[in-house]
Amino acid sequence: MNVLEEVEAIRQLKYRYLRAVDCKLWDLLASTFAVDAVSAYDSGKNAYVGRDAIVAWLRNAMENQVVTMHQVHHPEIELTSPTTARGTWYLEDRVINDGPKLPEMPAHSILFGTAYYSDEYVKRDGQWQISKTGYERIYVEIRPFEKPAVFQSRWAGR
Amino acid sequence: MNVLEEVEAIRQLKYRYLRAVDCKLWDLLASTFAVDAVSAYDSGKNAYVGRDAIVAWLRNAMENQVVTMHQVHHPEIELTSPTTARGTWYLEDRVINDGPKLPEMPAHSILFGTAYYSDEYVKRDGQWQISKTGYERIYVEIRPFEKPAVFQSRWAGR
């Protein structure tokens, strides 16, 4: 086992996961989770068990007209065995809801926040997957979203 | 060939390229492109052929009083041969134009956006260079820039 190669593979797994979230690629998203993965997003508030439940919740929260940015930084990844690892990441996220009220967002609002992810990963059939994920907020704020003169997104059709 | 060493060299190439853009180091910027590089910035809108044309366009867009932030994250880089590679990156950019109208920006405006870069790289004479670069927007917005009480930049002379 080359530790650096495994760490690089885990980093790319996390990047693929967030590319799937922000580009709304739900099949790609599902492929990044272990079938028995568990989540604890938002300081444990959004806890789900199993890949299908996690992906369904993410899809429901992100679909529609919502524009999201989820970028993670500062990976501190450590192998705990040849096929298991854990890692922390520093999240910056932004969610623009320029539509009606959603489960997590008021109508026409924008969320900014930061958080620390604590993840666990497992390697099965030669592929790393997310087995546990969740984050603790540093801070989060939600403000009214005042649409500017120029606002273009891949989804909002403007 | 050590794959991880090549990937690290490509990452540092991209970082050097963006340091050159935001610090307005035009010679350093030119050195990061292959002489026959092609660009397709902003979902293909700003397509140029050849290092000189790309650098001239970037320089024209970024020079003057404009303050920019171009930060890239989430590198998913893959070698396609010992001397070629491709990669995606997640961009967050900010452009502050606290002056008159520019080709791409209204007077006194600020741009925020995110995008996914798709790049290609080539290794010549032992050095990696950008052979193809471009991005697809996730979203972009432009708002009026209201200058705050404290605003200092390396270029704006305040």
Add this chain to the structure above:
Amino acid sequence: MNVLEEVEAIRQLKYRYLRAVDCKLWDLLASTFAVDAVSAYDSGKNAYVGRDAIVAWLRNAMENQVVTMHQVHHPEIELTSPTTARGTWYLEDRVINDGPKLPEMPAHSILFGTAYYSDEYVKRDGQWQISKTGYERIYVEIRPFEKPAVFQSRWAGR
């Protein structure tokens, strides 16, 4: 010496340092500096000599109700000997002071900025530490902080 392993260790050192700053973990913060480290934050304005002086200044600036985000990107790290290295990083920072006036911030204000860090690192007793750190601003702005309807942070008790 495996260069990539040393570079990865230095990256994780920097990430640990910034996790300590934003999570207000002062003992962890102290452990990231060499005892004889020197600082030149904010284009040399905040220059301190010795671990204790640096940590005391950071602690004083960050403690209380202040919410901070310090994220670094684009590491260009180079070993200058088996036990010394230097590196540049691209900082994006945000400081929310939703309280009274502080040494560096007006009451109820928010700072946004970017900068390039130039660091030096030293390996002692098998551990990399920061021996010199400082940054040159690209830009910085401070605006009034208008508290939104939703504002939650780990420290502000709301």
